[in-house]
Amino acid sequence: MVESKEFLYPVKWLSKASAGDRVTSELRMRIISGMIESGAILSENKLAADFGVSRSPIREALKILASENIIRLERMGAVVIGLTEKEYAEIYDVRLLIETFVFERLVRMDTNELVMELSKILEMMKISIKYRDADEFSNQDVLFHETIIRSINHSYILMIWDNLKPVMESLILLSMRSRFKEKYEDFTRIINNHQLYIDAIRTKDRDLMIKSLHENFDDVQEKVEDLWMAQQMLSKGVEQEND
Amino acid sequence: MVESKEFLYPVKWLSKASAGDRVTSELRMRIISGMIESGAILSENKLAADFGVSRSPIREALKILASENIIRLERMGAVVIGLTEKEYAEIYDVRLLIETFVFERLVRMDTNELVMELSKILEMMKISIKYRDADEFSNQDVLFHETIIRSINHSYILMIWDNLKPVMESLILLSMRSRFKEKYEDFTRIINNHQLYIDAIRTKDRDLMIKSLHENFDDVQEKVEDLWMAQQMLSKGVEQEND
DNA sequence: TCAAGTACACTTGTATACAAGTATTATAAT
DNA sequence: ATTATAATACTTGTATACAAGTGTACTTGA
Numbered sequence: 001m002v003e004s005k006e007f008l009y010p011v012k013w014l015s016k017a018s019a020g021d022r023v024t025s026e027l028r029m030r031i032i033s034g035m036i037e038s039g040a041i042l043s044e045n046k047l048a049a050d051f052g053v054s055r056s057p058i059r060e061a062l063k064i065l066a067s068e069n070i071i072r073l074e075r076m077g078a079v080v081i082g083l084t085e086k087e088y089a090e091i092y093d094v095r096l097l098i099e100t101f102v103f104e105r106l107v108r109m110d111t112n113e114l115v116m117e118l119s120k121i122l123e124m125m126k127i128s129i130k131y132r133d134a135d136e137f138s139n140q141d142v143l144f145h146e147t148i149i150r151s152i153n154h155s156y157i158l159m160i161w162d163n164l165k166p167v168m169e170s171l172i173l174l175s176m177r178s179r180f181k182e183k184y185e186d187f188t189r190i191i192n193n194h195q196l197y198i199d200a201i202r203t204k205d206r207d208l209m210i211k212s213l214h215e216n217f218d219d220v221q222e223k224v225e226d227l228w229m230a231q232q233m234l235s236k237g238v239e240q241e242n243d
Numbered sequence: 244m245v246e247s248k249e250f251l252y253p254v255k256w257l258s259k260a261s262a263g264d265r266v267t268s269e270l271r272m273r274i275i276s277g278m279i280e281s282g283a284i285l286s287e288n289k290l291a292a293d294f295g296v297s298r299s300p301i302r303e304a305l306k307i308l309a310s311e312n313i314i315r316l317e318r319m320g321a322v323v324i325g326l327t328e329k330e331y332a333e334i335y336d337v338r339l340l341i342e343t344f345v346f347e348r349l350v351r352m353d354t355n356e357l358v359m360e361l362s363k364i365l366e367m368m369k370i371s372i373k374y375r376d377a378d379e380f381s382n383q384d385v386l387f388h389e390t391i392i393r394s395i396n397h398s399y400i401l402m403i404w405d406n407l408k409p410v411m412e413s414l415i416l417l418s419m420r421s422r423f424k425e426k427y428e429d430f431t432r433i434i435n436n437h438q439l440y441i442d443a444i445r446t447k448d449r450d451l452m453i454k455s456l457h458e459n460f461d462d463v464q465e466k467v468e469d470l471w472m473a474q475q476m477l478s479k480g481v482e483q484e485n486d
Numbered sequence: 487t488c489a490a491g492t493a494c495a496c497t498t499g500t501a502t503a504c505a506a507g508t509a510t511t512a513t514a515a516t
Numbered sequence: 517a518t519t520a521t522a523a524t525a526c527t528t529g530t531a532t533a534c535a536a537g538t539g540t541a542c543t544t545g546a
Contacts, residue, residue, distance in 0.1 A: 054531045069398050076497055090399040156333040159312050160403055297501045
């Protein structure tokens with residue numbers, strides 16, 4: 001019924017995507033942003049009507065979101081789990097787990113090509129900041145970490161990332177949008193942290209890597225706080241749309 | 244066309260399962276056992292005809308298997324990846340990663356209840372051996388590790404396990420079936436290793452845990468070798484069924 | 487007022503149909 | 517024989533239909 005005036009997920013990223021992918025991405029954003037509240041029960045038919053599609057793409061979306069631990073599929077309806085403090089801490093754990101694993105592999109590899117690639121992405125991030133493009137910045141930020149993870153060519157570590165990535169992407173998107181408005185000066189520090197990360201990989205300096213990793217996670221922690229702000233703003237903004 | 248005389252996956256485990264789940268489990272077993280060879284291209288329509296179901300459950304199965312890194316979904320058809328030595332090593336990595344993480348949490352918890360639960364499962368495993376029930380033994384073996392992982396109540400570590408579990412289950416099933424025929428004496432050692440694991444958790448002895456974990460993994464390594472034997476036997480057995 | 491049963495609304499899982507796109511094969515022209 | 521074009525066979529993604537099951541609400545009986 002609600003014709004959703006605007007999508008939270010960047011529509012330009014969905015140009016070639018299927019209806020199923022579109023629903024998945026948008027639904028994920030709405031849940032993580034708090035626009036769809038934790039505990040809410042989603043009905044396939046209702047969602048299909050809301051998004052103006054059939055149940056097929058909706059079912060696909062729900063299956064994916066369930067595998068990401070964002071919703072829980074029950075006999076009757078999908079229950080929204082969302083992200084509480086507990087989940088944030090857990091995501092933090094898993095990122096720490098896989099990124100330290102990746103680094104251990106990296107120190108035994110030739111990282112010249114990777115460093116080059118990461119430097120390019122960092123340049124892109126700077127441009128995105130310059131032009132106040134929060135979505136593009138988020139895209140590059142996610143790409144930065146994915147590039148590192150991909151570089152060790154480990155399909156099962158990549159599998160973990162594949163499950164974590166969409167949630168991370170949503171979190172970063174929401175956080176960066178809010179920061180571009182409120183805490184623009186943060187970006188200098190974020191860029192520095194990423195440069196530190198690159199340096200750690202280049203010099204294969206474990207201590208430096210751990211340091212930048214933790215600073216990066218501190219950023220994530222702040223992102224989380226920002227998110228709560230974004231959630232407040234959003235819930236204020238869409239409250240009138242309830243049936 | 245092929246009416247598949249027998250399923251590789253234990254049919255009794257699928258009594259309440261949907262057609263989609265049945266196809267997923269059976270397809271996984273056929274791929275991991277090598278019955279469906281690496282590189283093969285699976286067609287939705289062909290699979291639907293083979294399994295005697297519509298495309299809906301087949302699509303569901305393919306999506307899941309793709310998320311498990313067993314197949315790769317391409318524009319035209321799903322390409323079977325299967326498990327090479329590389330994948331075995333990677334699975335080993337991830338198990339080591341999450342189980343050590345779990346243990347670090349366990350040493351800070353009250354593990355009395357867990358130890359009780361694991362002892363029960365171990366008793367069940369002994370019974371399964373006594374009655375030569377390879378499938379039930381495999382079930383309990385998987386349950387053993389899942390119980391440990393679940394005990395720390397970490398949804399994102401559990402998410403990793405959820406993705407890994409089906410592959411592990413298939414590997415263990417194939418391996419144990421073969422061992423019950425060929426290397427029955429192995430089970431004494433497997434039981435001992437599991438008892439060691441329980442002791443490590445009970446006494447919160449990191450060194451003992453690492454030791455038993457590695458021995459357990461050595462078992463996995465042997466399981467892998469057994470698997471190749473099983474694959475050989477299977478490929479001999481089903482060769483005549485090709486169209 | 488409350489208990490038991492019945493009807494209805496809604497759920498999931500599966501089958502089927504169809505549109506749009508892509509590879510392959512066949513045909514035709516040079 | 518080779519290349520260009522056209523026909524066809526197969527692919528994916530989506531919509532729709534339907535059966536079986538589950539919960540809810542309403543009625544009926546005491």
